Amino acid sequence: MRAVGVIEGGVSVLDRADVDTDQIIPKQFLKRVERSGFGEFLFYDWAKQPGWDLPPNPILATGRNFGAGSSREHAPWALEDYGFEAIVAPSFADIFYSNCTKIALLPVVLAEDEVRAVMAAGRASIDLAAQEVSWAGGSAAFEIDAETKRRLMGGLDDIGVTLQQADAIERYEAERERAGPVTTSLA
Amino acid sequence: MAQSLFDKIWDAHEVAEGLLYVDLHLVHEVTSPQAFESLRMAGRKLRRPDRTLATADHNVPTDGSTAAAQIRDRLSRVQVETLERNCAEFGVPVYSLGSARQGIVHVIGPELGVTQPGMTIVCGDSHTSTHGAFGALAFGIGTSEVEHVLATQTLQGRKPRSMRILYEGELGYGVTAKDLILGTIGRIGVDGGIGHVIEYAGAPIERLSMEGRMTICNMTIEGGGRAGMVAPDDTTFEWVEGREAAPDPLPLDEWRALRSDDGASFDREVTIDASELSPQVTWGTTPGMVTDVTSAVPEPRAEGDERALEYMALEPGTPMQEIRLDRVFIGSCTNSRIGDLREAAEVVRGRRVAPSVDAMVVPGSQQVKAQAEAEGLHDVFRAAGFDWRSAGCSMCLGMNPDIAAPGERVASTSNRNFEGRQGRGARSHLVSPKMAAAAAIEGHFVDIREWV
Numbered sequence: 001m002r003a004v005g006v007i008e009g010g011v012s013v014l015d016r017a018d019v020d021t022d023q024i025i026p027k028q029f030l031k032r033v034e035r036s037g038f039g040e041f042l043f044y045d046w047a048k049q050p051g052w053d054l055p056p057n058p059i060l061a062t063g064r065n066f067g068a069g070s071s072r073e074h075a076p077w078a079l080e081d082y083g084f085e086a087i088v089a090p091s092f093a094d095i096f097y098s099n100c101t102k103i104a105l106l107p108v109v110l111a112e113d114e115v116r117a118v119m120a121a122g123r124a125s126i127d128l129a130a131q132e133v134s135w136a137g138g139s140a141a142f143e144i145d146a147e148t149k150r151r152l153m154g155g156l157d158d159i160g161v162t163l164q165q166a167d168a169i170e171r172y173e174a175e176r177e178r179a180g181p182v183t184t185s186l187a
Numbered sequence: 188m189a190q191s192l193f194d195k196i197w198d199a200h201e202v203a204e205g206l207l208y209v210d211l212h213l214v215h216e217v218t219s220p221q222a223f224e225s226l227r228m229a230g231r232k233l234r235r236p237d238r239t240l241a242t243a244d245h246n247v248p249t250d251g252s253t254a255a256a257q258i259r260d261r262l263s264r265v266q267v268e269t270l271e272r273n274c275a276e277f278g279v280p281v282y283s284l285g286s287a288r289q290g291i292v293h294v295i296g297p298e299l300g301v302t303q304p305g306m307t308i309v310c311g312d313s314h315t316s317t318h319g320a321f322g323a324l325a326f327g328i329g330t331s332e333v334e335h336v337l338a339t340q341t342l343q344g345r346k347p348r349s350m351r352i353l354y355e356g357e358l359g360y361g362v363t364a365k366d367l368i369l370g371t372i373g374r375i376g377v378d379g380g381i382g383h384v385i386e387y388a389g390a391p392i393e394r395l396s397m398e399g400r401m402t403i404c405n406m407t408i409e410g411g412g413r414a415g416m417v418a419p420d421d422t423t424f425e426w427v428e429g430r431e432a433a434p435d436p437l438p439l440d441e442w443r444a445l446r447s448d449d450g451a452s453f454d455r456e457v458t459i460d461a462s463e464l465s466p467q468v469t470w471g472t473t474p475g476m477v478t479d480v481t482s483a484v485p486e487p488r489a490e491g492d493e494r495a496l497e498y499m500a501l502e503p504g505t506p507m508q509e510i511r512l513d514r515v516f517i518g519s520c521t522n523s524r525i526g527d528l529r530e531a532a533e534v535v536r537g538r539r540v541a542p543s544v545d546a547m548v549v550p551g552s553q554q555v556k557a558q559a560e561a562e563g564l565h566d567v568f569r570a571a572g573f574d575w576r577s578a579g580c581s582m583c584l585g586m587n588p589d590i591a592a593p594g595e596r597v598a599s600t601s602n603r604n605f606e607g608r609q610g611r612g613a614r615s616h617l618v619s620p621k622m623a624a625a626a627a628i629e630g631h632f633v634d635i636r637e638w639v
Contacts, residue, residue, distance in 0.1 A: 017490050018377055018473050020473075020605045027586045030217050033220035035330075045611060071327040071329055103331065147343070169341060178199075178210050180434060181300065182432075186431055
């Protein structure tokens, strides 16, 4: 995974709340078995509507509960492939937030008025190490889980990190694992 | 210290701080191909095939096809064949087209008895929350996490916050679990549960069937919740007992301890009077845009309401019961179990679908289909003019041939009324199976309490 440090540049604005992953990447594009190439289908139906303007900047600023609905990781893949490196919003749907952190697309939670200020500024800088977003005329701190931050900053492979604890997993399986069900023994 | 049900399950599965053991990993064709491919590329093995189970549901046609090779859409066919190949290579049991166990992943888990109280269950699908109805901790994950579970049988992450929704009173006649959860989402909002695992409690929940509890836990995600759960009780144990993968005898002492202790604390508590609820119908493009069937399309208030009304082609002030329908869909992981089909069949028995309506029933699994046919429900639906289909996700999400046309208005027992969800430009209204069945007969929504 790409390491995340400072993300700086233009801000694209999608001023809508409760944007669901069906809008971000409609279902007809979920039939592919590859991980890449989803960017051209981003917001496929909305992008055809008059007045749509969402240039591929490093930063996307949007409304609360962004990424609601389906767990499809194709949504973060499409946003990342399109060019976004960070998304700033007042809140994110849980699965979407987690999915973003797995592909180095940085989700940043700011207060509603701070997101509005980032939208108005048109440019911003996001410093993951300092956990701070700054723009012309202001700045704001953001929270992120320490372990998630460590993995993002190091560009670490999640599975590799967990496999360093393989002994603990084996111990769990030997001593505490639940007795069943065993799927492979269903007749 | 007093613990909640969620605390107990979390503690029993914490391998180390921030690392949760997964008892059961359910897999389907849409969110797994990239995970298997990455696993293969990295030369990693699948840690626990015996804790993994796969089925094909999202892409499958519901026309009775019995093999992936019969799927006409090339991309869908490739995806289902890829699932079959990946499962064969990694030793994962797979119930694909043609299997008597094939069906919607959240229907077959409980049905086979692999969903049991106290477990941790994950799947690359947001409606995994369904399994929480059995007193399990179950939630949806993305494809990177699917790969992580395949490789390590664990998930990384902090413990979510907890919420309890306590229901008081009694559900009125004709008001179902679907109305309870739609009404709940209408109250807490589609982001009300973000970051929380929700326990549903109170007498109205205890009185619900397992089907009803699954409907409620299923739609937890539509209120933003990470997972939904109900403490297991005799209703649960009776449901699980005797199923193929169920333990014999059931470990009842252990399972009865799976409940929130008196004095357990929750980060947030909400109380809802169930007796206040009427049958619910959504009018907009999120499940939170919902109102009583006796009510009218509301005036736009919140951000997004105007766009939703425009998409739905609805005028504020229009009585919900005057909304005319083109299609009725009874199915999906929310409402396609035998109990749901029995309720709908009772409504349509001896009646005819309105000539202007195209109505379909899609059982959630091949086993539900077989059971319904053994009870003659298929004859009831067919005699009324419903199309009786084979198992799959069908028109819930439009990834298969069952889609609504642009502009068509659908009464649907599924879980999402998002723009384009059931077909590009299609307009979805979420309702209970009874309400959908009655709407099919009349061609518009009716108050099931007055109508029956």
